[in-house]
Amino acid sequence: MQLANVLLVDDEEPFVQTMVKRLTKRGFDVKYALNGHAALNALAEHPNIEVVILDVKMPGMDGIETLREIKSRLPLMEVVMLTGHATVESAIEGMKQGAFDYLMKPCEIETLVTKVEEAAARKRAHDEKIEEARIKEIVSRRI
Numbered sequence: 450m451q452l453a454n455v456l457l458v459d460d461e462e463p464f465v466q467t468m469v470k471r472l473t474k475r476g477f478d479v480k481y482a483l484n485g486h487a488a489l490n491a492l493a494e495h496p497n498i499e500v501v502i503l504d505v506k507m508p509g510m511d512g513i514e515t516l517r518e519i520k521s522r523l524p525l526m527e528v529v530m531l532t533g534h535a536t537v538e539s540a541i542e543g544m545k546q547g548a549f550d551y552l553m554k555p556c557e558i559e560t561l562v563t564k565v566e567e568a569a570a571r572k573r574a575h576d577e578k579i580e581e582a583r584i585k586e587i588v589s590r591r592i
Contacts, residue, residue: 452476453569454497458488459504485510500568505532505539520547525575527568
């Protein structure tokens, strides 16, 4: 099974460094950003990213704002929200804005890995459907 290309977005650099190591060790290709604006730039630079792991509470552009912007630019991008400051309201808002799921920090690495794999599988399935539709459209034009 192909492991996901992931973008980890969190303003806590020691947490980011630890998670990059842990996810990379499990076979993921991990890029990271330390704020929402850097995340948007990273997504533009790395179009092969399939899943964003996004912290909710960040200074400046918070996770919910970043999620909204990601979804407006890349509607099929899968985003797993991650926070140590969970509230029911932010969880509901994240899900309304299209987050794939919502996990509490600290979460078990295996739980995060499972969620990322599920999100990547959904992203790939969407991408395959789009590609199939494009092929059908091209073929139908030639007939």
